[in-house]
Amino acid sequence: MAYGLVPLRYQNGSPITGGLAKGVIDKDASTAFFKGDLIGIADSEENDNGATGRVRGGFTVTVDTTGVINAGIVSYFEYTDANGKFQVSKSVTAAEVAAASTAALEITVYYTPISEQLICKCIADDVGTTLARTHIHSNFAFETATGGSAITGLSGGMLDSSSTDTTSTLPLRLVGLYNVANNDWGNTAGTVEVEVMFASTVHKAGVAGLTS
Numbered sequence: 001m002a003y004g005l006v007p008l009r010y011q012n013g014s015p016i017t018g019g020l021a022k023g024v025i026d027k028d029a030s031t032a033f034f035k036g037d038l039i040g041i042a043d044s045e046e047n048d049n050g051a052t053g054r055v056r057g058g059f060t061v062t063v064d065t066t067g068v069i070n071a072g073i074v075s076y077f078e079y080t081d082a083n084g085k086f087q088v089s090k091s092v093t094a095a096e097v098a099a100a101s102t103a104a105l106e107i108t109v110y111y112t113p114i115s116e117q118l119i120c121k122c123i124a125d126d127v128g129t130t131l132a133r134t135h136i137h138s139n140f141a142f143e144t145a146t147g148g149s150a151i152t153g154l155s156g157g158m159l160d161s162s163s164t165d166t167t168s169t170l171p172l173r174l175v176g177l178y179n180v181a182n183n184d185w186g187n188t189a190g191t192v193e194v195e196v197m198f199a200s201t202v203h204k205a206g207v208a209g210l211t212s
Helices: 094-102
Strands: 006-010 021-024 038-041 055-057 069-080 086-089 108-113 118-124 139-143 158-165 172-177 192-198
Touching: 021 069, 158 172
Parallel strands: 118 158
Antiparallel strands: 006 118, 021 108, 038 055, 038 069, 069 086, 069 108, 118 192, 139 158, 139 172, 172 192
């Protein structure tokens, strides 16, 4: 089962210490958000409800023409719902996002900031292209078409195996297999766990992959 992106460690071996950044969902966002989603900074820096540079879901798989730039991996949310109750949740629904915008309320998102040094794990969909050792150092898209789970609150995002290329604007670079028992290239589609780094981030322009 997919779970989105999970931060593991940094390239130099340093552990993830749990430090999170904080932002707010963009007022124009219209989709659900889940723990493990890759989010991006909206192109607008206008002052809305007292906050600038709102964070929204970077659900496009590249740094696209609207200016959505990869910024972080969702950890959890805090917000006040339509009944005035304070909520802490792994996910927010599209209806909750829309209601917050209508009522001029903010949904706060806590996220792990990404950098080219951060290593994460995720599931590879293995649809169209079956990953192999020869794909290491290729760049890939992170596909989120499956949304997430309303039960677990986890993202449905996976590495899009068929997107393998050297293209610098693709967000992920394959590092290798995640080291866990019985995990191997060629396992059933949607079960292979891989380690990835970021080819493009809000801090650094994309770098071309070494293989395709």
